[in-house]
Structures are given as C-alpha cells and as structure tokens.
Amino acid sequence: MNVDHKVQTLDEFTIQQMRDFPHATGELSSLLRDIGLAAKRVNVEVNKAGLVDILGDAGTVNVQGEDVKKLDIYANNQFMGVLKHGISCGGIASEELDDFFPFDDPVSNNSKYVCLFDPLDGSGNIDTNVSIGTIFSVYRRVTPKGAPVQEIDFLQPGRDQVAAGYIVYGSSTMLVYATRRGVNGFTLDPSIGEFTMSHPTIRTPEFGRIYSVNHGNFFQYEEPVKRYITNCQKKDKTNGGPYTQRYIGSMVADVHRNLIKGGIFMYPGTLEKPKGKLRLLYECNPCAFILEVAGGKATDGKQRILDVQPTELHQRSPLFIGSKGMMEELEGCF
Numbered sequence: 001m002n003v004d005h006k007v008q009t010l011d012e013f014t015i016q017q018m019r020d021f022p023h024a025t026g027e028l029s030s031l032l033r034d035i036g037l038a039a040k041r042v043n044v045e046v047n048k049a050g051l052v053d054i055l056g057d058a059g060t061v062n063v064q065g066e067d068v069k070k071l072d073i074y075a076n077n078q079f080m081g082v083l084k085h086g087i088s089c090g091g092i093a094s095e096e097l098d099d100f101f102p103f104d105d106p107v108s109n110n111s112k113y114v115c116l117f118d119p120l121d122g123s124g125n126i127d128t129n130v131s132i133g134t135i136f137s138v139y140r141r142v143t144p145k146g147a148p149v150q151e152i153d154f155l156q157p158g159r160d161q162v163a164a165g166y167i168v169y170g171s172s173t174m175l176v177y178a179t180r181r182g183v184n185g186f187t188l189d190p191s192i193g194e195f196t197m198s199h200p201t202i203r204t205p206e207f208g209r210i211y212s213v214n215h216g217n218f219f220q221y222e223e224p225v226k227r228y229i230t231n232c233q234k235k236d237k238t239n240g241g242p243y244t245q246r247y248i249g250s251m252v253a254d255v256h257r258n259l260i261k262g263g264i265f266m267y268p269g270t271l272e273k274p275k276g277k278l279r280l281l282y283e284c285n286p287c288a289f290i291l292e293v294a295g296g297k298a299t300d301g302k303q304r305i306l307d308v309q310p311t312e313l314h315q316r317s318p319l320f321i322g323s324k325g326m327m328e329e330l331e332g333c334f
C-alpha cells in the first residue's frame with residue numbers, strides 16, 4: 001500500500017526530523033508545535049483586526065518607552081501561554097516583558113530550552129493592514145535542570161541558538177524556521193488549519209538586487225553606510241545596478257522577502273541612536289541565525305551578529321543582514 005503523501009505538515013516534518021535522531025527526546029519538536037499553535041491563534045486575531053475592537057493603543061508603554069498595541073499583548077500572552085503549558089520550555093524572555101519569566105513549575109524546571117521572542121514585530125503597521133510578524137529564538141539552558149531558569153540562560157550569544165524562526169502574517173501566513181540542519185518554510189493552509197511545507201531547504205541567493213533601509217534617516221547614518229546606500233543607487237554597478245529599494249517597516253516581512261529573492265536589510269545606528277532600534281536578542285539574533293543557515297551573512301557593522309555576547313535582555317544593535325555578495329559589498333565600504 002502506498003502511504004506516501006506529498007504535503008508535509010509542520011508537525012509531521014518536526015517528527016520526521018526527530019526520527020532521524022534516535023536519541024532525540026522530542027522536546028524541540030514539541031516546542032515548535034507549541035509555537036505553531038500560538039501562531040495560528042495570533043493569525044486568527046490579526047486577520048480580524050479590522051473587525052473587532054482590538055486595534056489601537058492598549059494605553060500602556062512597553063519597557064523601551066514605545067506604545068503597546070492590544071494585539072502585541074494578545075500575541076505575547078498566546079506565546080507565553082502555550083510555552084508555559086508545554087513540556088519543553090523553562091521560561092521566556094519577550095520584547096513586551098520587563099524581565100525574563102521563569103515558569104517555575106516541576107515540569108518546566110526540568111525542561112531543556114528557553115525561548116525568546118518578539119511577539120508582534122512591526123506592530124506600528126497593524127492599523128494599516130500591512131504585514132507583521134512574530135520572531136522567536138530557542139536556546140538550550142545553561143544552568144542545571146531542576147531549578148528555575150536564570151538570566152544567564154537568556155544572555156547567550158546568537159551562535160548558540162538551537163533553532164530560530166519567524167511567522168509572517170501577510171497575504172498568506174508563513175512560518176519559517178531554522179535549525180543548524182537547514183531553513184524550511186511552511187504556509188498556513190486555512191482549509192485544514194495546518195502549516196504545510198511550501199519552501200523546503202531555503203537557500204538565499206548569493207546576490208540580490210534589493211536594498212531595504214529607512215531612507216528618511218540617511219543623513220543620520222555614518223559615512224560607510226551612506227557610501228554603500230549611494231553605491232546601491234549607481235547605474236554603473238557590475239551586478240546590474242541601480243538596485244531596487246524596498247522597505248516595508250516590518251522587519252520580518254522585509255527580511256523574509258530578501259531571504260527568498262536576495263537582498264540586504266539594514267537598520268544602522270543613527271546620530272541620535274548609535275545602536276539603532278532593533279533588539280539583539282529578539283530580532284537581530286534569530287534573523288541572523290536563519291540567514292546564516294540559508295547562506296547569507298549578518299553583522300552589526302563591526303562584527304558578526306551571532307558572536308556578540310549580550311549583556312542585557314533588551315540590548316539594541318545596528319543590523320546589516322542579507323545575501324553574501326551584497327554584505328561583502330557593504331563591508332567593502334567600512
């Protein structure tokens with residue numbers, strides 16, 4: 001009897017991966033399943049955001065002094081909830097929480113992983129029906145099991161990530177996640193309510209023609225960055241310049257498009273904010289891990305993002321990320 005079927009769901013895929021490792025405990029598969037479930041719940045709310053009273057400021061300000069939208073809080077609670085009730089995660093850190101949060105129950109204290117996330121990236125775009133996303137990052141805890149996780153479990157360099165991924169709530173909803181073994185993309189099939197494999201073994205093109213940056217800040221950038229942006233606009237480029245500028249203002253959507261089509265995304269430091277806007281742990285590290293596994297590069301302008309030793313949970317970092325060839329052109333301007 002032929003029991004092969006063509007389209008694999010996220011759960012089937014993670015279980016298949018586990019079967020390839022006879023000693024695997026299944027904890028990572030279970031964690032990814034939890035994340036997939038929370039993503040489906042958030043997706044439902046994002047899709048009906050225009051219909052119900054869920055839009056608008058929740059009237060609070062997050063730890064970085066930014067307005068919090070209601071959907072941010074909803075997404076944060078969903079991801080926290082599934083991970084707390086799962087069996088794989090000892091605690092979380094989130095862009096929306098002041099401090100890390102140890103789950104501190106007997107199962108969680110014996111779990112292998114901690115998870116960090118930006119529950120709703122690009123949430124400034126919610127009101128205008130533009131793609132937004134969730135970004136997540138998974139590390140093995142470094143403190144011994146049996147006790148609540150500690151801050152040191154979260155302050156690990158990005159190179160030690162076990163898995164990282166994002167969900168884009170866009171014209172379709174996609175979950176992309178990477179382990180050291182590869183990057184795979186799953187599209188939510190609304191007819192069965194499952195993420196199904198749509199982009200197996202993603203490799204980012206070595207060169208692209210898209211550069212993504214907030215041009216409004218041009219005069220605030222340091223000279224090498226200005227030089228690179230100006231080069232992107234020149235016609236005599238050997239790689240078919242001028243390049244095309246695309247900037248959605250939702251990093252997940254910008255990075256996702258560039259991952260698939262080839263390109264470079266930049267959020268440089270500015271005169272006012274030398275470390276830029278993006279958070280090392282919730283935004284830069286997971287995207288850097290995904291891009292590197294897919295064959296791209298990511299730096300803060302000085303060093304590889306994944307080698308930065310974090311010192312605080314909400315630390316910010318400049319970010320340059322994308323196709324290897326374009327990243328090398330950028331590096332040539334420094």
Ligand code: AHM
Binds near residue numbers: 252
């Ligand atoms: P957020 O996590 O508060 O949504 O902020 C991060 C977002 C990124 O998704 C996006 O690339 C960036 O902010 C856009 O910022 P700017 O408007 O300064 O270019």
Ligand code: MG
Binds near residue numbers: 095118120122283
């Ligand atoms: Mg964000």
